[in-house]
């Protein structure tokens with residue numbers, strides 16, 4: 123244990139004054155700061171501080187809530203690295219969705235029977251599915267009221283569906299949406315003879331909130347378990363999530379730390395609160411702090427970011443860069459082309475040179491939407507010059523699953539041997555699955571390591587003598603999980619007991635590993651390929667949130683990409699700001715007069731303009747960003 127006054131940040135991090143105060147604060151706080159200010163880093167440092175000084179008193183825990191699975195994972199790993207596995211056991215890093223789901227899965231039986239879903243409920247991810255259930259099943263239940271579905275709109279129904287806490291649902295029966303909402307809740311909770319219990323994450327959140335409101339005993343236990351709560355990317359909190367947060371921790375002694383950036387609020391369409399900072403500050407009586415440094419980007423990029431952030435919010439103070447850069451470091455340019463084929467050829471040529479000095483993972487290609495369409499030609503031209511790129515969303519979800527991580531770590535250790543971090547991760551999990559305390563029972567730990575070593579030696583033989591790829595690889599992957607015991611693994615991660623998560627993850631994962639193996643026919647290359655080591659990632663702005671790259675390309679700064687700019691210019695401006703601020707050193711925006719895009723559900727060759735988004739171009743001009751017409755140079 124370290125004394126409070128002796129504790130210092132590790133890894134050469136120097137905290138600015140405001141960050142230092144928040145790290146050591148005993149009160150609820152709110153940190154509002156721009157991209158790269160070190161908000162996530164601050165949370166990692168605060169976790170180290172609270173755990174290493176035992177201010178978060180053993181056996182109490184810190185609960186960190188992030189929005190994306192990889193962000194939660196990343197934070198967990200940072201903290202583990204700093205404080206070691208033992209203390210990090212008291213740092214629970216989850217997404218909002220998984221927090222809500224863990225409450226429902228643990229305390230489902232305390233719900234009144236009308237609100238209690240089956241233990242084996244299905245997860246429903248998109249609005250269309252909800253609407254399909256509504257139209258398909260309510261109609262069956264009410265055959266004499268057949269035409270109601272023509273009078274309702276999907277987005278309004280989905281919004282109205284989880285708008286209110288459950289105890290208020292009964293009050294809205296009198297309008298059509300209220301009636302459909304009530305019927306739909308009944309059907310989705312209980313299922314029918316042909317439909318399994320089916321829940322969306324907002325429904326799970328409402329059910330978790332209901333559990334906490336109904337059972338003061340559970341609520342008290344939750345508050346005693348978590349003495350400190352972290353909330354990352356707080357600008358994206360939805361109304362439903364905020365209600366759960368209030369039910370869980372408002373009025374408790376748990377200390378909350380929220381960090382976020384209102385200029386990066388781009389989840390409005392998904393129900394993010396317009397005023398989450400204001401509501402939180404007043405409800406939780408939180409003190410606000412601002413950070414003024416950007417630890418990510420070069421000075422030139424920060425100049426451009428400052429112009430943008432002023433335009434988004436007039437009272438934003440300019441941020442400063444750190445002294446690791448030279449004064450003129452950083453490149454921000456607009457590249458224009460006649461057509462998307464020239465654009466793709468130019469980028470491919472540019473990147474073949476760039477890749478002589480940096481890795482594919484230091485580069486990112488970002489688009490507003492339709493990544494497989496906007497990046498199609500670029501993927502092809504990159505392939506022509508021997509550069510791999512891939513649409514990251516196809517991998518992000520499975521790569522963050524513990525099921526996949528355990529198998530991939532085992533394969534990695536079988537093929538590459540030298541990876542102490544992966545070895546430690548696997549051995550630690552194996553010991554926990556087997557109920558062995560890795561600090562106490564050294565003999566048992568030694569046996570685990572020896573046994574695992576034997577297992578991977580055998581595995582090596584198996585993976586190197588595959589004759590039938592499509593039968594043997596799935597079997598080998600299943601054998602790996604069986605070595606750890608699937609049942610123990612599911613007990614350790616109860617989320618895999620519920621619904622179709624395990625089945626879907628397993629299927630997708632097997633397919634991707636097989637694809638990589640078929641492409642390379644060598645396990646080292648196949649694993650690295652699956653992990654994305656050789657590929658430039660391609661993603662939408664939404665997926666790029668929280669990430670950072672040396673060099674960023676934003677493809678298609680054009681009217682069609684920002685098709686709703688007229689009605690939501692503020693939110694599009696923030697999206698543009700997020701894309702720009704992912705770059706450490708270089709960012710290039712492209713415009714192509716002719717572009718192939720999906721329009722009216724058809725792939726079409728279109729003429730692009732920039733008149734609707736001219737204000738974005740005006741801001742770039744104001745920030746002295748040069749535009750290069752690269753048509754002739756190809």
Ligand SMILES: Nc1ncnc2c1ncn2[C@@H]1O[C@H](COP(=O)(O)OP(=O)(O)OP(=O)(O)O)[C@@H](O)[C@H]1O
Pocket residue numbers: 134135136137138155156157158159160161162163164383386417418667668669670703
């Ligand atoms: N005090 C610091 N000193 C040095 N480097 C730092 C410091 N704080 C953060 N960093 C580094 O700066 C980068 C950005 O940090 P971080 O991701 O925490 O920022 P953020 O505010 O969460 O960004 P965003 O809102 O854009 O996601 C990371 O590479 C991080 O390691």
